[in-house]
Amino acid sequence: MVKKALSILGSVLFGLLITLVGFSVYLTISAKANPNExxxxxxxxxxxxxxxxxxxxxxxxxxxxxxxxxxxxxxxxxxxxxxxxxxxxxxxxxxxxxxxxxxxxxxxxxxxxxxxxxxxxxxxxxxxxxxxxxxNAGHVAKFAASPIGAFVFFGVPFFFYVLLEMNDFLKRRKRDKEQMA
Known part of the structure; x- marks a missing residue:
């Protein structure tokens, strides 16, 4: 039950992260395309x-x-x-x-x-x-736009997402080997 809740929470957080990245990319491209707007x-x-x-x-x-x-x-x-x-x-x-x-x-x-x-x-x-x-969201946006902020907001969650996926992959592989034996 706890594993399933953590998995759902991880998926939701990853979805929010992807949305935030998409939103940031859209704003950045729009600002560069029309710098006066x-x-x-x-x-x-x-x-x-x-x-x-x-x-x-x-x-x-x-x-x-x-x-x-x-x-x-x-x-x-x-x-x-x-x-x-x-x-x-x-x-x-x-x-x-x-x-x-x-x-x-x-x-x-x-x-x-x-x-x-x-x-x-x-x-x-x-x-x-x-x-x-x-x-206070302006402070967060300013920090997220900095190199350190980008790493904290995007790099760290992505790293943990990759670790969780690797962990799931290794568990499935181990379970499959045990079922074959």
């Missing part, structure tokens, strides 16, 4: 929070998944991600939606900031609205 998976853009301007909702090192949306869907209180004129990517809360002359802009503010952002955000700068976040 953030890769999107199923309509969500994974981004790492770099500051505490949205504390306590978001902390530096959290990972958010910004959902692509039409600018007309944005409402006061939504947390949006946008690209500033200097190219920096920012995630702040909408404090005011302004519609003038057929153009929609957003006044934003970090929850942990005392004042609103100086520049209004135009619809063309909008990258998405926060769909959900995963605390």
């Amino acid at each position: 953030i890769p999107s998976v199923l309509g969500f853009k994974p981004l790492t929070v770099l500051s505490n301007s949205m504390y306590p909702e978001l902390e530096a090192g959290d990972m958010i998944f910004a959902r692509e949306l039409d600018p007309t869907e944005v409402k006061r209180g939504n947390v949006i991600t946008f690209k500033e004129n200097d190219g920096r990517i920012v995630t702040h809360r909408v404090v005011k939606v302004i519609s003038e002359k057929g153009e929609t802009t957003f006044q934003t503010k970090g929850d942990n900031n005392n004042v609103v952002d100086q520049e209004l955000v135009s619809s063309s700068q909008l990258l998405g609205m926060m769909g959900f976040n995963v605390p």
Whole structure:
């Protein structure tokens, strides 16, 4: 019973590992193919929070998944991600939606900031609205992208998977020899 549970657990973990590797490869290829665009998976853009301007909702090192949306869907209180004129990517809360002359802009503010952002955000700068976040996942993603992290997250589990497969192979071989004798 324990062997079967460990075997199922190993298969599930290996499946998750393969999915994670596939996801990482897709994001890497997408980022290299279009360096000026953030890769999107199923309509969500994974981004790492770099500051505490949205504390306590978001902390530096959290990972958010910004959902692509039409600018007309944005409402006061939504947390949006946008690209500033200097190219920096920012995630702040909408404090005011302004519609003038057929153009929609957003006044934003970090929850942990005392004042609103100086520049209004135009619809063309909008990258998405926060769909959900995963605390500290940005730290994990950064570590996994390093050579040591890649070894820890991919090399070590693969090594143990190979050991388990070799062990199963040797046990089957021994059992087959005993049945033939």
